[in-house]
Amino acid sequence: MSGKITNGGPITLHRNDLPDGLDLGKCVAVDTETMGLNPHRDRLCLVQLSAGDGSAHLVQIIPSEPGGKPADCPNLKRLLSDPTVLKLMHFARFDVAVLQNTLDITVAPTVCTKIAARLVRTFTDRHGLAALCRDLLGVEMSKHQQCSDWGAPELTPEQMAYAASDVLYLHALWAKLEALLIRENRRELAQACYDFLPARGRLDLLGYEEPDIFSHRA
Template sequence: LSGVDPMPIYQLVADTSVLTLVHAGEQDLMAVKQAINGNANHLVDTQIAASLIGLPWPSSLGNTIEHLTGLHIDKAHTFTEWDRRPLSKSQLRYAADDVRYLPLVWSRIQEQLVRENRLNWAMQESATQLAGEQVFDPDRQMRRASRGEPLKPAVMTILRELVLLRRELAEADDQPQRTLLSDGALMELVRRKPDNASALREIRFVPQPVAERHGERIVQCIRAAKTMPPIRQEFARLLEDTAVRARIDAMWLAFQTRCMATNIAPNLVTSRAEFTSWLAARIQREQDLAKGSVATDAPLPFAADDWRAESIGRWLSEFIDGRGELALRWDATSGGLRLCDDSK
């Protein structure tokens, strides 16, 4: 884009009368936000929208295109080094494919959203996620990087320190945090724990320029985090009870099944870690009340005006109170689970 003024494009993305389509677009929109000193408007993220019609969360653009259209796009440059110039013809073609199929994908998704009365859900969630964080929240960043899966305390400690370092380095380099180090790069660093710059450079998710400029800082961060006291999980003592863990596992399975039977990706609704914390708080409340102790409320892990409350909140409250049920059938036509009529 040398010699091209991107400001007209940024202004178009910020225009409330124009619908902008993105796929996993939070990072892509950082440049727009910085340029116009505000948020982009009237956006749809097809990754989010696809998760409300039966696709997993998160689904890559390639998988989304293939599922909805039957078209197969080349994924050879998924982890290419995009900051190197000049870009090859195959890289340019790959980049073009990133936007070429979005209108077709959105038209297919929109048809299903309208049919199932979920268009507002997709618009609401797109606006929320694409607005980004107003205040930096390392815990949210950790949940996002780990995709909400429970982590061991020592692993959580390393991940938290890396999340904090990523923010510091990104601000120093004046670039979005996930451009500097993607969530996948963070998790690979946590898994492999490189103890020198040479080992760091072997991790393909870490861009080489980042490894060269900040490799020693990253290695030192991991080394220091390994000596820190592990982050203690909330309700750790309660969760040591195998009966409590079995109850949470069973409820999570029921929750996942209900979501999938209604074509909603469970991890878009809430993460396993957030669900565990909420249910553990509810179990703790039950135990406190049984002892006659003061009990703390444990409301659902999403707000009343959130689309999640409409889609599954009422059922979840009734189900866990013993007033609801989960009745399923197999739909041979679609090849998936569906709710029985009396379980809707």
């Protein structure tokens, strides 16, 4: 069972797992916070989820002992691997890899707003979440807590607010980007990229980020 802490608003922090019976619908925004950017090396600390209703659920992944394995989280695993639940992410390549490595599941099906932006917003190189929310939704996001210590046993209200912001706007952002994909006749191509993400995550975990096996270079 998870322990629950409510952060005085639409942000709920759970210890190690989602509570039994929580229904986030068939389209869930998902993000992660880790101790670094190497999905094979760096510990998963937090998983953020939102049903697109303006609220967020944060699952703090706490090792059973220092340096030990994370506590089991069956409800979270079930949701992330459920083939009937679409997972919305930004830079899903990393999130899928770290979730698959930590939880030993296949994370699918997924959508990645960063891939979508790169397919349809070729007039710019600004594909970060903050830039997309500003340009497409008129929302200003603070990134001040991005490099804070996510492995701390107690998260600050500022950390929780930052973590929640990474999932609260993904449903609205995906609606805008999917319309652009359809308009530019690239929705099918985007889907092919999304379907490949679990395998791309496994390749990254095996060390095939560099050299890229699709590259012609020897």
